[in-house]
Amino acid sequence: MALSNNQIAAQLGQLAELLRAEGVNRFKVKAYHTAAEALRSYPQKVSDLLAGGQSLPKIPGIGASIGSAIQEIVQSGTLASVQRLGRGLPPGTAEIAEAIGISVREAQRLTKSLRVDTVEDLRKKLQAGEVGSAVGATLECKVRQGIEGIRRVLWVEARDLAEHFQALLTHANGCRQVEIAGSVRRGKDTVGTLALVVQTGNAPAARKVLKKHGGVEEVSEETESLIVCKLAAGPLLRVRFADAANMGAAMVEETGSPAHLLEVKGAVKASRKAVSTEETWYEVRGLPWIPPELREGRGEVEAAQNGTLPDLVQLDQIRGDLHAHTTASDGAHSLEEMVRAARARGYSYLAVTDHSKSLQITNGLDEKRLRQQMKAIDKLNASLKGFRVFKGSEVDILADGELDFEDSVLKQLDIVMASIHSRFALGKAEQTARLIRAIENPYVTCIGHLTGRKLLKRPGYELDLDKVLRAIKANNKLLEINSSPERLDIDDSLAMKARELGIQILINTDAHHIQELDFMKFGVQQARRGWQSADTVVNTLELPALVRRLRATQPRARS
DNA sequence: GCCGTTTTCGGCCCGACTGTTTTCAGTCG
Numbered sequence: 001m002a003l004s005n006n007q008i009a010a011q012l013g014q015l016a017e018l019l020r021a022e023g024v025n026r027f028k029v030k031a032y033h034t035a036a037e038a039l040r041s042y043p044q045k046v047s048d049l050l051a052g053g054q055s056l057p058k059i060p061g062i063g064a065s066i067g068s069a070i071q072e073i074v075q076s077g078t079l080a081s082v083q084r085l086g087r088g089l090p091p092g093t094a095e096i097a098e099a100i101g102i103s104v105r106e107a108q109r110l111t112k113s114l115r116v117d118t119v120e121d122l123r124k125k126l127q128a129g130e131v132g133s134a135v136g137a138t139l140e141c142k143v144r145q146g147i148e149g150i151r152r153v154l155w156v157e158a159r160d161l162a163e164h165f166q167a168l169l170t171h172a173n174g175c176r177q178v179e180i181a182g183s184v185r186r187g188k189d190t191v192g193t194l195a196l197v198v199q200t201g202n203a204p205a206a207r208k209v210l211k212k213h214g215g216v217e218e219v220s221e222e223t224e225s226l227i228v229c230k231l232a233a234g235p236l237l238r239v240r241f242a243d244a245a246n247m248g249a250a251m252v253e254e255t256g257s258p259a260h261l262l263e264v265k266g267a268v269k270a271s272r273k274a275v276s277t278e279e280t281w282y283e284v285r286g287l288p289w290i291p292p293e294l295r296e297g298r299g300e301v302e303a304a305q306n307g308t309l310p311d312l313v314q315l316d317q318i319r320g321d322l323h324a325h326t327t328a329s330d331g332a333h334s335l336e337e338m339v340r341a342a343r344a345r346g347y348s349y350l351a352v353t354d355h356s357k358s359l360q361i362t363n364g365l366d367e368k369r370l371r372q373q374m375k376a377i378d379k380l381n382a383s384l385k386g387f388r389v390f391k392g393s394e395v396d397i398l399a400d401g402e403l404d405f406e407d408s409v410l411k412q413l414d415i416v417m418a419s420i421h422s423r424f425a426l427g428k429a430e431q432t433a434r435l436i437r438a439i440e441n442p443y444v445t446c447i448g449h450l451t452g453r454k455l456l457k458r459p460g461y462e463l464d465l466d467k468v469l470r471a472i473k474a475n476n477k478l479l480e481i482n483s484s485p486e487r488l489d490i491d492d493s494l495a496m497k498a499r500e501l502g503i504q505i506l507i508n509t510d511a512h513h514i515q516e517l518d519f520m521k522f523g524v525q526q527a528r529r530g531w532q533s534a535d536t537v538v539n540t541l542e543l544p545a546l547v548r549r550l551r552a553t554q555p556r557a558r559s
Numbered sequence: 560g561c562c563g564t565t566t567t568c569g570g571c572c573c574g575a576c577t578g579t580t581t582t583c584a585g586t587c588g
Contacts, residue, residue: 025560026571027560027561027570027571028560028561029560030560030561030571031560031561031571032560034560034561035560035561060561060562061560061561061562062560062561063560063561063562064560064561065560065561066560066561103584103585105580105581105584106580106584106585109580136579136580138578138579138580138585139580325588329588330588355588359587359588360574360575360576361572361573361574361575361576361587361588362587362588364588421587421588422576422577422586422587422588423576423577424586424587425577425578458586512588
């Protein structure tokens with residue numbers, strides 16, 4: 001089989017990492033990576049085009065030089081420069097570096113200390129617990145993230161891919177309906193398998209469309225009612241064929257997690273009745289329809305039977321955003337532009353929470369600039385009707401848990417979002433004590449991106465989360481769900497725990513750009529997965545009630 | 560190496576901080 005775009009891209013990525021190790025200009029390294037990414041997302045198989053005698057299409061990021069490298073890979077299966085540069089290295093080094101996204105230098109430490117030369121060997125060593133002791137916890141963590149992340153993508157990327165294949169199959173001959181199911185529909189923060197349910201009278205036509213698609217690397221499973229393909233973009237694509245009478249069952253089976261389906265099976269009598277909708281499917285089992293976000297096998301079936309399913313929060317219930325940046329620190333838009341954008345989204349309030357002085361790279365505000373910003377906000381508020389701009393700060397939590405501003409400054413703010421941005425490697429006890437000290441500050445309103453995780457990139461720092469949550473509850477503070485698609489911090493299970501403890505939530509975007517205000521929908525989705533309803537999400541409150549709730553987080557501040 | 564253009568060279572985000580790493584490369588927002 002001709003090389004896939006992904007296989008060609010992998011070689012370009014290897015070359016990039018080898019060049020980096022050689023110490024070439026970092027922009028040249030970046031150019032190879034950019035080109036590799038462009039190739040990965042290019043819809044047609046370039047090896048097929050070249051084999052068919054066509055010239056390489058114009059792809060942004062791929063110029064003359066990388067273009068001829070691609071020709072070379074397609075013709076000979078490899079790049080002479082990769083062979084040459086890799087010659088001095090232990091075998092497998094460049095492949096491992098590229099596949100799991102680490103530098104050649106780091107990969108060299110792995111191949112040398114662990115005596116591995118393929119990603120598969122490395123995976124085995126990781127499972128056997130041998131990586132950490134050989135190369136240290138930091139690199140072990142990267143390896144784990146890299147290996148586990150190979151086939152997963154962020155929810156937003158998965159949704160885009162799913163919609164792409166949905167549109168594609170909708171146009172296939174005989175196709176009557178294509179629905180997105182699986183973890184994309186459940187809103188899971190990262191996705192390894194895209195699931196589609198296709199109602200068609202001509203499954204062979206749909207199969208054919210998939211097999212000749214440039215983004216499909218291989219077919220990994222095929223039965224009468226199913227086809228599973230490996231996508232070059234990473235995840236698997238699982239397509240289930242159904243007829244009208246079975247759409248209900250197919251949607252339920254392809255949407256629910258295995259744990260959810262087991263919960264249903266354990267709780268109610270099986271039924272073989274053909275049903276065309278999900279509602280009917282649940283109904284014949286004596287259950288109300290269960291929102292997809294809850295179908296994780298975390299007690300939702302019992303709750304459905306008891307009539308205690310939460311009334312999940314919805315995007316249109318959100319009244320404002322309480323974590324956003326402006327050009328005063330590292331945002332892309334001015335105070336006025338951010339406010340205009342928030343109003344355009346129908347909000348009643350926006351908190352401006354620029355970074356504080358310790359975070360110098362973000363141009364964090366010192367006391368003087370913060371005072372100026374507060375004045376500007378007062379002036380702006382005086383001219384606004386039916387909208388309130390809150391004076392806030394995303395105050396850095398310093399290494400010892402002290403905040404970046406004195407209490408005398410914090411007390412002048414409406415909102416103090418306290419967040420950690422440095423010293424991620426502190427031990428669990430130290431990190432926990434650091435955070436709790438910040439939580440106990442009387443002027444703190446809310447803790448921002450609590451765990452510090454970046455999806456598919458790094459786990460959160462070590463924390464005793466039970467202790468931290470209890471401290472938040474005891475001090476009547478709020479907890480953020482950060483809506484940035486690569487954070488989604490806190491995660492769904494932590495949100496469930498917060499709900500059980502009676503901790504209230506703010507769903508914020510942390511927008512650095514007006515378009516990022518639209519991240520709110522991702523945060524709402526995460527909140528729904530965490531069983532949150534409007535009464536546990538504080539920024540569903542109208543302005544006066546919100547102000548009262550914010551003040552309650554600062555009991556000694558404004559009595 | 561690519562791009563865009565104020566066409567052929569300058570910009571591509573970056574500056575402080577961290578640490579066990581071959582004291583520079585990796586990391587944070």
